[in-house]
Amino acid sequence: MNSITARNKSEKRFKMYGKVAVTVAISFLVILLYNIFSSGISAFKQTYVAVQLDIPANLDKKTLNPRSELNKSFLKMFPDLQSRAEKRAALSLLSKGARYEFKDLLLNNEGKDLKGYYWFLASSDLDMYIKGTVKRQGDTAGRIDEYQMKLIDILQSKNLVELHSNKYLFSSADSREPEMAGIKGAILGSLYAIIIAFLVSFPIAVMSAVYLEKIATKNRFSDIIETNINNLAAVPSIVFGLLGLAIFLNFFELPRSAPLVGGLTLALMTLPTIVIAARAAIKSVPPSIEEAAIGLGASKVQTIFGFTLPLAMPGILTGTIIGIAQAIGETAPLLMIGMVAFVVDAPGGPMDASTALPVQIYLWADSPERAFTERTSAAIMVLLGFLILLNLTAIYLRKKLEKKW
Amino acid sequence: MISFLVVLIFGLAVYGFILNSSKARALAEFNILHSQPHYHGLYSAFMTIVPAIILLIFWSFIVNMISNITLKDFFSDVTDDGLVKFYTEGVIAYVEGTTDRIIDHVGFIPAVEHYQSLQSSNQILKFAVVLMLTLILFKHSLKFVEVTFKARDFIERIVILVMRASAVFAIFVTIGIVLSLLFETLRFFESVNVFDFLFGTHWSPQMAIRADQVGSSGSFGAVPVFVGTLLISLIAMAVAGPIGMYSAIYLSQYASDKVRSYAKPIIEILAGIPTVVYGFFAVITVAPFFRDMGTFLSFTNMSSESAIVAGTVMGIMIIPFVASLTDDALTAVPQSLKEGSLAMGATISETTKQVIIPASFHGIVGSFLLAFSRAIGETMIVVMAAGFAANMTFNPFDSVSTVTVQIVGLLTGDQEFDSPKTLSAFALAFVLFFITLILNVISLAIVKRYREQYE
Numbered sequence: 001m002n003s004i005t006a007r008n009k010s011e012k013r014f015k016m017y018g019k020v021a022v023t024v025a026i027s028f029l030v031i032l033l034y035n036i037f038s039s040g041i042s043a044f045k046q047t048y049v050a051v052q053l054d055i056p057a058n059l060d061k062k063t064l065n066p067r068s069e070l071n072k073s074f075l076k077m078f079p080d081l082q083s084r085a086e087k088r089a090a091l092s093l094l095s096k097g098a099r100y101e102f103k104d105l106l107l108n109n110e111g112k113d114l115k116g117y118y119w120f121l122a123s124s125d126l127d128m129y130i131k132g133t134v135k136r137q138g139d140t141a142g143r144i145d146e147y148q149m150k151l152i153d154i155l156q157s158k159n160l161v162e163l164h165s166n167k168y169l170f171s172s173a174d175s176r177e178p179e180m181a182g183i184k185g186a187i188l189g190s191l192y193a194i195i196i197a198f199l200v201s202f203p204i205a206v207m208s209a210v211y212l213e214k215i216a217t218k219n220r221f222s223d224i225i226e227t228n229i230n231n232l233a234a235v236p237s238i239v240f241g242l243l244g245l246a247i248f249l250n251f252f253e254l255p256r257s258a259p260l261v262g263g264l265t266l267a268l269m270t271l272p273t274i275v276i277a278a279r280a281a282i283k284s285v286p287p288s289i290e291e292a293a294i295g296l297g298a299s300k301v302q303t304i305f306g307f308t309l310p311l312a313m314p315g316i317l318t319g320t321i322i323g324i325a326q327a328i329g330e331t332a333p334l335l336m337i338g339m340v341a342f343v344v345d346a347p348g349g350p351m352d353a354s355t356a357l358p359v360q361i362y363l364w365a366d367s368p369e370r371a372f373t374e375r376t377s378a379a380i381m382v383l384l385g386f387l388i389l390l391n392l393t394a395i396y397l398r399k400k401l402e403k404k405w
Numbered sequence: 406m407i408s409f410l411v412v413l414i415f416g417l418a419v420y421g422f423i424l425n426s427s428k429a430r431a432l433a434e435f436n437i438l439h440s441q442p443h444y445h446g447l448y449s450a451f452m453t454i455v456p457a458i459i460l461l462i463f464w465s466f467i468v469n470m471i472s473n474i475t476l477k478d479f480f481s482d483v484t485d486d487g488l489v490k491f492y493t494e495g496v497i498a499y500v501e502g503t504t505d506r507i508i509d510h511v512g513f514i515p516a517v518e519h520y521q522s523l524q525s526s527n528q529i530l531k532f533a534v535v536l537m538l539t540l541i542l543f544k545h546s547l548k549f550v551e552v553t554f555k556a557r558d559f560i561e562r563i564v565i566l567v568m569r570a571s572a573v574f575a576i577f578v579t580i581g582i583v584l585s586l587l588f589e590t591l592r593f594f595e596s597v598n599v600f601d602f603l604f605g606t607h608w609s610p611q612m613a614i615r616a617d618q619v620g621s622s623g624s625f626g627a628v629p630v631f632v633g634t635l636l637i638s639l640i641a642m643a644v645a646g647p648i649g650m651y652s653a654i655y656l657s658q659y660a661s662d663k664v665r666s667y668a669k670p671i672i673e674i675l676a677g678i679p680t681v682v683y684g685f686f687a688v689i690t691v692a693p694f695f696r697d698m699g700t701f702l703s704f705t706n707m708s709s710e711s712a713i714v715a716g717t718v719m720g721i722m723i724i725p726f727v728a729s730l731t732d733d734a735l736t737a738v739p740q741s742l743k744e745g746s747l748a749m750g751a752t753i754s755e756t757t758k759q760v761i762i763p764a765s766f767h768g769i770v771g772s773f774l775l776a777f778s779r780a781i782g783e784t785m786i787v788v789m790a791a792g793f794a795a796n797m798t799f800n801p802f803d804s805v806s807t808v809t810v811q812i813v814g815l816l817t818g819d820q821e822f823d824s825p826k827t828l829s830a831f832a833l834a835f836v837l838f839f840i841t842l843i844l845n846v847i848s849l850a851i852v853k854r855y856r857e858q859y860e
Contacts, residue, residue: 007752007755008752010752010754011752011753011754011755013754014753014754014757014758015655015659015753015754017651017655018651018652018654018655018656018658018659019655020651021647021648021650021651021652021655022651022652022655022656022668022672024648025648025649025652025672025675025724025728026668026671026672028675028721028724029671029672029674029675031690032678032682032683032686032721035686035689035690036682036685036686039689203571204571204574205571207567207568207571208568208571208572208574210568211565211568211569211571215565215568215569216569216572222572224576225572225573225576227846228575228576228579230849231579231842231845231849232575232578232579234775234778234779234841234842234845235582235782235838235841235842236781236783236784236809236837236838236841237782237784238782238784238809238812238813238834238837239582239586239782239834239838242582242585242586242830242831242834243578243582243585243586245816246581246585246586246588246589247581247585268578271574271575271578272575275575299557299561300561301560301564301565326677328679329677329678329679329680329681329682330679331679331680331681331784331785332680332784332785332788332809332813335788335813335816335817336812336813336816336817338817340817358679358681358785359681361681361682361685362681362684362785362788362789365681365684365685365688365789366789373689376685377685380685383679383682384678384682387677387678387679391677
């Protein structure tokens with residue numbers, strides 16, 4: 001037998017291993033969240049450049065070419081520029097989106113003077129420099145060359161470059177220009193898909209849970225269904241994607257990339273999760289209540305719909321929300337049914353081509369354009385925000401509605 | 406026309422519900438009915454809606470089939486099946502007005518005329534027959550409000566039928582998975598030998614697009630892909646196994662209730678984070694970290710898409726699976742065993758190592774198997790952090806590919822359904838499905854057996 005001190009030492013060591021393991025696990029979470037937040041927070045601001053405009057009220061603003069007019073006004077601020085290359089370098093500090101903003105400005109100010117400084121969207125290169133994502137090295141920074149750096153210094157000395165809140169992030173869909181890309185289309189696509197997934201999987205799951213718990217007699221058949229559902233819960237999500245591809249796209253010939261198909265595929269995937277949660281909730285309803293109902297003359301179906309289901313509903317809803325939260329973050333099955341398309345318009349309905357939030361994250365993360373990195377993190381923050389909201393709802397429901405029997 | 410019909414049917418159903426239930430209510434004032442009034446109402450509504458809708462769906466299905474077959478006759482000189490399908494779809498789209506493109510084929514105009522006449526007669530006939538059925542059943546259902554009529558029994562039988570159908574639906578999902586994978590897999594094995602696929606050691610699914618292209622005949626030996634999957638999953642288990650298990654031991658044996666109630670949910674958050682987020686984390690944080698470490702330790706041949714990056718991040722993801730399943734196994738050990746050991750003077754660590762872990766060994770093995778099957782099927786982390794080129798290596802600093810990466814790579818983007826390249830994704834998915842299924846069945850069986858031991 002070992003000495004007491006040796007045993008105590010080994011006891012201490014063992015306990016420390018446990019503590020270290022827990023700490024490591026939690027610190028992984030902290031590092032992950034910190035990384036995402038620190039790189040994503042800057043995407044909620046966007047760089048704008050002030051351009052001095054001088055457009056008299058009597059000018060017919062509809063005939064004006066917004067692009068050349070804006071370029072002219074911008075170049076007028078730098079009278080020193082001579083060569084075409086210098087001018088081109090200067091103009092590329094503005095985003096392609098600036099001309100649309102200018103056009104809107106013109107249309108909204110019909111018959112008014114436009115004089116003074118107005119703010120326009122800057123290009124992603126300038127944006128990254130202002131935010132410090134790319135560092136200055138001598139006279140250049142990332143893709144910003146010497147010409148542009150000189151102009152940026154002038155603009156900054158006059159306070160004509162500012163960070164404003166990023167309105168594109170939530171009001172536009174995907175775009176090739178990082179500074180104009182947003183997640184509106186992806187959020188809508190996810191929303192449609194999730195609503196469809198819920199509408200399809202919830203009734204089927206609750207019905208089958210009731211059947212397995214309350215109606216089926218324990219026999220071979222109900223055993224098969226039970227093991228089948230348990231195994232279905234462990235099938236990799238990508239296999240459900242292939243199922244969706246084979247059945248919904250190739251057999252039923254539903255449109256590719258549509259949130260409808262995504263929703264149906266996710267419904268099949270969340271079905272087992274909800275069934276398992278619903279069964280546990282139904283099982284926890286005390287039999288005495290059901291027996292009392294039966295004793296008073298209620299039929300089996302009346303007991304189920306009048307007593308069992310209402311009492312089990314908090315548990316069922318909690319399980320459903322957790323299943324839906326899983327489905328929102330799911331990417332692989334959506335890749336299989338073609339929801340990876342580059343879509344510049346937000347979908348108007350569940351049949352329109354669209355992406356989903358996690359797929360948008362994947363697309364942006366894959367993009368070689370460095371300016372998309374902060375947007376990817378911002379999209380992840382939005383996605384995590386949704387998930388936290390859903391989980392808090394689940395916790396709240398459980399606390400609020402749970403009864404101790 | 407159809408939407409009008411559907412609205413009409415639903416209107417009739419509501420009317421039937423109101424009519425029958427009020428009639429039953431009137432009857433109930435002086436009699437004792439077998440079923441409560443609203444069941445009588447539901448009976449009428451059911452009889453009005455359900456048969457009509459079933460007929461409507463069935464009818465559309467049959468007519469679609471007939472029109473497809475008859476339309477094909479107009480293009481009987483075209484030999485390509487895909488082209489015939491394209492033509493018939495063009496005719497249907499033209500008649501329905503979604504496009505005004507006229508296909509350059511002699512059969513097009515007659516086909517359009519044929520389809521138009523078919524559609525117009527079909528519309529009228531469908532409307533008449535469905536409406537007739539609805540009216541007959543509606544009228545019929547009104548007669549049944551009687552003291553002895555068992556409307557409730559009827560409705561309840563239907564409800565139970567729907568429940569049973571829902572439960573069976575899960576089986577159909579499984580059958581659907583197996584059939585859809587099997588069907589394409591068998592087609593794949595028509596062009597590629599089964600043994601070449603399962604035991605071949607060279608994987609490069611790129612096929613020559615033109616016959617005269619050199620060097621890309623496509624070879625489908627899946628062993629490198631399996632090896633890559635195994636390697637990444639093993640790295641993941643090497644990360645998640647110790648961390649998950651020691652966390653579970655600490656939280657179940659040492660931690661106070663307060664610590665436990667905070668630490669457990671925090672660790673479980675790791676399981677709730679979408680895998681695409683882990684993928685991004687792997688690319689922007691973990692990969693540079695390992696690369697810097699590689700340069701620091703002067704490893705020069707370190708790949709930026711090395712297996713260790715994907716494996717480590719996947720390991721982080723499955724920590725909570727291992728932790729919570731192991732925790733379940735540890736806490737299922739009867740308290741008396743633990744207390745007996747402690748009473749003999751053993752320390753907690755000795756009790757854990759010599760009593761609790763042996764007693765819950767089955768459960769722990771089961772939890773590891775479940776976590777392993779999770780790692781094998783995981784997609785997004787490896788798609789983003791591992792490579793597409795399938796190298797046959799066990800070196801964790803090399804780039805390897807996995808089954809799921811190959812499936813995604815082969816099936817995203819343009820796909821033709823007959824090429825072995827596309828079909829090979831289904832064969833890989835079939836293997837993946839089969840292996841995860843077996844792992845799951847085994848682990849569930851193990852967990853069940855040990856649980857019974859203590860009950």
